[in-house]
Amino acid sequence: MITMRCRVTILLLSLLIFYQNGPAQALKSDTFSVFTYGQEQGLSQLNALAMDFDSLGYLWIGTENGLNRFNGYSMKTYMAGDKVGDLIDDHIRAMYYAKDTLWLATDSHSLVAYLPKKNKFINFLDQLDFNLHPYTKYTNLLYPIDNTYLLLGTNGNCLLFDRHTKKFTIIPLPANAKNDFITSCSQLNEDQLLIGTNNHGLLLLDIAKRSIQTRSAYKLLTNATINSIYPYSTDLYLIATENRLYWLNSKTQSISLALKDLHLPEITSIQPWETQDGQPAVFLSAINHGYILNQQKQVKKIVFQNLQKENLSAEVKKILKDPQGGFWLGTNGRGVFYYHPRYKKFTPLRIKTPDAPRQDFISIFNFLRVGNRLWMATEFGFASYNLQTQLYKFYPSSALEYTLAKDANGTIWGGGFGQGLVRYDPEKDGFIPVIIPIEDKDVIQVTPIDKDFIWVHTWSNGIFAFNVHTQAVRKLTLNKNTLVRSRTSFKDHLGNIWIGSDDGIYKIKGDSIQHLHNLSNERVFDITEDPSGNIWVGTAKGLNRISPHTDSTISYTKASGLPNDFIYGVLAEDNGNIWCSTNYGISRYNPATNRFRNYTETDGLQNNEFNGKAAYKDDQGNLYFGGMNGFNFFDPRTIYTNKQVGKTVIEDIQVFGKSIAQNLPYLKALILSHDQNVISFEYTALNYLWANKNLYQFMLEGFDKDWRNVTDFRSTTYTNLDPGNYTFKVRGSNNDGVWGAATSLKVIIKGPWYKSLWFKVLLAATLLIIILGVFMYKSYRQKLVNKKLLTMVEDRTSALQKSNQELNESLALSERQKENITFLMRELNHRVKNNLQIITSLIDIQDLSIANPKAKSKLKLLQSRIFTVSRIHDILTNTEEKEEIRIDQFLQQLASEIIAFSGKPIALTASLSPVKYPVEKLTYLGLILNELITNSIKHAFGQTAQPEISIHLTRQADKLQFIYKDNGTGFKVATNEDSNEKMGVNLVKFLAKELNGILDFSHSCLAEISLTFANQTKNNEK
Structure with a gap:
């Protein structure tokens, strides 16, 4: 009985427990990929x-x-x-x-x-x-x-x-x-x-x-x-x-x-x-373990994985959401996890079918969407993916399938290496080989032309026009050349056909074929057109944009912002953005900002490496990119952009490599001395989602004229900065290239003390005081000197007055003496003149008593000379103590008077330059003139009807030339017997020597004698 009661009790308790708890529900699970931060990242404890x-x-x-x-x-x-x-x-x-x-x-x-x-x-x-x-x-x-x-x-x-x-x-x-x-x-x-x-x-x-x-x-x-x-x-x-x-x-x-x-x-x-x-x-x-309970009281189990896809077990103790929508999870013993629901922008897709030769790393080369069915050419055959049911179907083959296309009739064509041309049969749901007379079975591109023709591109035999109805084949040439490896083609909105190959790009417009040579590289992998009509070309070394109007090309490479120069695929969004696949992820180019935004495997791409021809855009605007490990497809309009940007803070400043001990994130101004002019700034943007993708720009106002180039480095150094006021500005972007506000820090580099304002003011004040002191001292000294000078002036004035009186008396005496001297000189001149006159008269008396002709001639010559001396004396007496007189006037006056004294009717012609000459030498010159005229009167005019004498005086640099002429018979050279004449010549030579002159008798036979002598005047006038 007891046993039965116990059994009943146990059964009731079991039912009660079952009723309360119910059967365990199978929880749905979700996997969170998280960043992990532990001691390797610097966390002090886990x-x-x-x-x-x-x-x-x-x-x-x-x-x-x-x-x-x-x-x-x-x-x-x-x-x-x-x-x-x-x-x-x-x-x-x-x-x-x-x-x-x-x-x-x-x-x-x-x-x-x-x-x-x-x-x-x-x-x-x-x-x-x-x-x-x-x-x-x-x-x-x-x-x-x-x-x-x-x-x-x-x-x-x-x-x-x-x-x-x-x-x-x-x-x-x-x-x-x-x-x-x-x-x-x-x-x-x-x-x-x-x-x-x-x-x-x-x-x-x-x-x-x-x-x-x-x-x-x-x-x-x-x-x-x-x-x-x-x-x-x-x-x-x-x-x-x-x-x-x-x-x-x-x-x-x-x-x-x-x-x-x-x-x-x-x-x-x-x-x-x-x-x-x-x-x-x-x-x-x-x-x-971890679970999420929503407002509908539904629970979902959470599995944490690191970025290497390893599961992480942890007990979460604290959760904190950041402004960018990420969740920070503090754990017990596993450090900190960071989860962001949008940390991956893309979802990789991989062909998953039981009959696939591999479950991963199946390379995809080409896409074609027909309805909800996405066709793919892969390295192991063709595959299809139902976009609604998300189910794959594989169409295996032994060839590497490379191309897919749908013609104007809706027929799907394909081809690959060793496969030849194939056609999809919807009834058999398979690809059927098309037998055509082409030796090369490597079909790398199919270009639909119209309802009758498609072009079949082969690897090494060129391009063939294929009639889809009659299956007739015609080989095509471009500019009479066979184009091989033409792996891509594109028909633009104007109907032009563009073909890309290893020999560059060709533009076919009706019957016109144009070969463009200005690409960044000749190997072309893809071609597309943007809404503005620009043609974009992906090559083995860069992206190219061809203008539809001028065919000019602009190239973009890694230096322009691309992640890699090898461009496999190029697609254009409806808004004009350009997407391209590379050997290191995919990139979106915004022509409005001229910037590239790059994505890698960490953003959810199938792999960092993509394949040629594996880029496709469907009619709905979705983009498809294939690569080494599957494919990605997405609507570019729905790509999440992180618009939240954290502050950019300056975390450290180093002077000559040594950090300054200040709380820099909160510092507004920094003051340094003039010798602290090598400064390094370290900064960071507090954006936690893919922080390694944050970018930075900075400038130092007062040194830089504009922002420096965008960089991912978080530090910069300025050297040899001059004293002055600067402002360091830095701004950061988040992982999606959205820029935040700039952070500023004033940097004041003081000049040396001797250039400071206070020193300049002090120096100016000191100089002013010194100048004022010197001025006052000099003023004081001047007053003393003036006082002393005043005394001296008074004494001197008294002395000068006395001296002046004495001088006046002396001057009066001098005037009287001068008057006496003047009187004496007049008296002396008068007496000299009288004496010369007496001598002349005595010679006249003596001449009356002498019968000898020679003696009479000598007396006449002597009388002439005395007359000349007398006239020179008269002329010099009238110069009133002049040091120089006009020699031209002197010669003309003297010559006229000598001729008049002779009593002969002789004409005088004078051509004399106005020259002043020292009076002390005039006597010599006058005597020379006398001797010459006397000689002419005595000897030259025996048979001459109209005797004439001419005298000339010219200046030649520092010399004077005197020329004497007459129109007589010429001068004779005196002999020893002709003593008078010889004496006259010697006298002339002697007088010329006294003048430092040179006599020239070379023209004496022509009655012309010249005398060249030094111009000793001090100031000649015309």
Whole structure:
């Protein structure tokens, strides 16, 4: 009987348990690919228990051994130290950032605050009496209540901290829970909070009353371990215990089981989440498991994978969403995970069929979409993919299939290496070989022309026109040449056919064939046209744009922003953007901004390497790119663009390679000395999604005229900067090339002290004082000198007056003496003249008494000479003490008077240059003239009817030339017998020597004699 009753009891209990729990549901799962950050990335410890963002955008991570600041590239770690301002405890259990302060709940030193702008930690140990309340220093929880209070959960107590007064209020747990500790809390209303404990279930904190109480409504959770409390909706709270999840209805104060149909492991933490469509959800964390609960109370299991596709097991302790839509997950023992629902922009597709020769790395070369069926040419045959059912079908062959095309009749044609031309038969659902008389079976392109013809391009035999009705074949030549390896063709909107080969590109317009030679490379792999009519050509070395009007070409290479120069495929969006596949990912070119945006395998591409001809655009605008490991297709209009851009901060400045000890992210100005002129700047953009794709631009105003080129480097150096005011500006972009605002830092390089303003002012003032002092001193000295001079002047004036009187007396005496001398000179001249006259008269008397002709001649000659001396004396007497007189006037006057004295009717002709000559030499010149005239009168005019004498005087540089002529018989050279004449000649020679002159008798036979003598005048006048 007892046994039966026991069996019945066991059966009833089993049914009850089954009824309560129900059968375990099969949970759907989702895989999150995450970035992982651990000690290899600089994280100080792997238990990441707390996280928050500051106002700049830095991510702060608290671990059990260090506080970490992350910028997307590296960690900066803060460890406990003994100095003032150091972190007192580096075991961080919780954190909260608000109003420029990072609040930290530490394991054994209660509350700590970090002030980023001051780079300083402060603690509040002096506000707590640890002797009276020893367990208040052990903090497990930090919860902001409002703008005033922080709630700290400790062992046996709650601490209410006033952020304004910096004071604590200790609120003890109920007596029966005094040895318990607080695990979690959540605000119930303005004055009340739900408190979760480790051993005493759920409690209620009344802020106004400063008390913690139990409630009968929470009796179901008495003695339960509360792991987490989360406000699921307005009135509904989700509570995780060591065994189950519960709902708490705040209106009815009722507690019920949550998710009772699911056998979930112990949920250790409940964190906020958001679905990809922006709906609120929660993340349920368990040891090595994670789940997402949405608003419809549906649960999905989450599997974490790293970027290498390795599964990761972790217990998530903290989740934080960043402004870019990414989620940071702090784990227990696995560091930090970063998940972004849009971290991959593309989804790779791979041919998955049982009969496929491989399940991955099947190369795809060409696409063709017909309805909802996507045809592909692969290395193992043709394949189709139903875009609705997402099912593949494989059409294997032994050839590498290379091309697909649909003609104007709707027929699908294909070809490949060794395959020849094939045609798809819809009834047989297979590809049928087409027998045509072409030796080369390597068909690399099919170009539909019209309803009658297609062109079949072969690898080595050229291009053939194929009649689809009669199957007649005609070989085509381009400019009389066979074009081989013409792997691609394109028909533009004007009907022109473009053909690309290893010999460049050809444009066929009716009967006109044009070969374009100006591409960046002759090997052409793809051709397309943009909405503006530009032709785009992908080559083995660069992308080319051909103008439809001029056929001019612009080339783009890796230097222009492409990830690789080998362009396999080129497609144009309807908005004009150009997509191209390369040997290193795909790239989108925006002609409006002239920038490339590059994508790689990390963005979800099938592989970084793509294939030739594997680029296709369907009628709906979808783009297809194939490569070594499958293909991607997408609508370019739906590609996610990250438009959120974090701040760019300057993290470090080095002077001559040494960092300056300043809190640079918050610094507004930097002042350096003139010898600190080699400066390095390090900066970072706080964009965490693919941070390695962030780009930067910078400039130093005052040195650079414009922004430097875009770069992915996060540092730059300026050298030999002159003293002055500069502004360093830097801006960063996010992973999608969206640029943020620039960050500025003023840099002031002071000049040397001797160039400073104060020194210049001081120097100017000093110079002014010195000048003023010198002026005043000189003025004082001048006054003394003036006084002394005045005395001297007075004395001198007196002396001068006396001297003047004496001089006047002396002058009067001199005037009287001068008058006497003048009188004496007049008297002397008169007496000399009288004496000469007496001598002349005596000669006349003597001449009367002498009968000898020779004697009479000598007396006449002597009389003439005395007359000449007399006339010279008269002339010089009239010069009134002049040093020089006009020699021309002297000669003419003297010659006239000598001729008149002779009493002969002789004409005188004079051509004399106006020249002044010293008076002391005139006597010699006058005597020479006398001798010459006397000689002419005596000897020249015996039979001459009209005797004439001419005299000439000319200036020749520093010489004077005197020429004497008559019209007589000429001069005779005196002999020894003719003593008078000989004496006259000697006298002339002597006088000429005294004048430093030269006599020239060479023309004496012509009655012409010249005398050249020195021009000794001081100032000749015309």
